[in-house]
């Protein structure tokens with residue numbers, strides 16, 4: 302195989318080893334394509350958590366990452382970027398519509414998130430999902446060396462483990478689901494439920510955010526596919542066993558703390574507070590603009606506290622960053638309009654000149670700006686209706702190196718399992734949320750500091766490198782006498 306850079310890419314081109322010892326397969330490549338002023342194309346590391354999660358282990362193992370770079374370019378050649386071998390997969394415009402926006406985000410995403418929105422079922426979407434999964438599996442089979450470890454990620458690629466095992470029985474295959482895995486009552490709606498379970502069973506280890514997801518999976522396999530199971534193990538008729546277990550994902554906690562401590566971020570945090578008129582308390586929400594995140598209800602709860610005269614717009618402001626997401630999917634457009642309307646109404650009714658109740662930003666920002674916002678905010682509000690983990694909650698905690706700041710957190714975010722000292726809320730209960738926001742607003746320093754200290758201990762001790770290593774170690778135990786071992790990641 303020869304490897305050339307995408308047009309105009311300034312990055313070093315190296316032959317991707319056909320014998321990669323570690324292969325990551327994910328829907329997206331860890332880089333974004335940027336068109337430069339002179340019309341050439343370059344690649345920039347994407348901001349997402351998964352990239353920082355896997356970069357260290359990729360570097361330690363000269364790993365290869367297979368994924369879609371976004372867009373509809375075809376014939377993109379593999380290239381090297383930041384110590385990682387990247388293998389771009391192309392999707393046609395129709396596949397983006399049917400596989401990605403359709404089956405992944407219009408069918409699976411709502412079913413796996415408590416049916417917060419109504420899932421759509423279309424047979425052509427499913428067909429496209431099968432085709433794209435097959436293509437990813439074939440590419441992984443090409444680049445993985447003998448006995449290599451292949452780690453497949455997330456709900457867009459649930460058929461890959463089985464397809465890959467058929468092509469390459471010598472591989473050690475792991476799968477990790479970043480979003481919740483639903484109970485039978487919801488999963489059974491899926492017309493292709495059995496195929497998905499069988500797809501996942503191609504892996505040796507199937508990882509979930511929480512133990513509940515792993516239990517749902519094992520129960521479904523027993524009920525729907527009829528395999529024997531015992532605790533976290535599934536026994537397949539061919540003698541293979543598959544383990545399902547929880548590996549709660551985390552963040553580069555030390556990296557976030559370091560960024561938050563930097564002089565530039567400190568100055569920017571002060572400037573943000575000033576620009577907001579130095580109110581007594583700043584509330585903050587940062588989310589992808591997604592209907593699972595509970596943005597609308599949280600802003601309502603906050604605005605009602607002003608209406609009820611618990612505080613006014615001189616004393617408190619809510620900064621809501623909503624990062625644009627899946628903008629071509631109908632339900633996301635509707636959500637955006639609903640939030641625009643609510644923010645407009647609240648600010649029209651309650652704001653004063655230069656003092657909106659809600660400072661709403663529909664945009665995405667560099668990591669430094671995110672850290673500055675985390676530093677500037679007194680109360681972080683994370684209230685999803687359902688969320689696999691929620692990294693924003695952990696990032697806030699990592700940035701509060703002075704042990705101050707309050708976290709209001711939904712019980713239905715995976716992060717609530719670990720961050721027990723947050724003000725936990727039921728996001729469906731507006732009055733309950735109002736009470737929690739008010740308590741966090743009024744809490745004294747000793748109380749917030751005690752809670753933050755405990756949460757910081759948890760987040761700093763369980764970072765993303767620990768997560769990746771623990772998954773890969775678990776995977777190596779599943780087939781101990783088999784293939785090469787993956788070297789653990791080291792912190793940079």
Ligand code: GDG
Pocket residue numbers: 348349350479480550587588589624664665666667668671688689690691692693694696
């Ligand atoms: C899925 C699961 C699970 C957001 N806006 C900007 C920006 N971000 C970063 C945050 C955070 C990440 O994106 C969002 O992660 P979340 O965990 O909050 O949510 P999802 O995107 O839904 O992620 C989730 C996660 O996968 C990992 O397994 O926790 O449950 O749904 O890191 O900081 N980053 C930058 N600019 C932005 O404007 N730089």
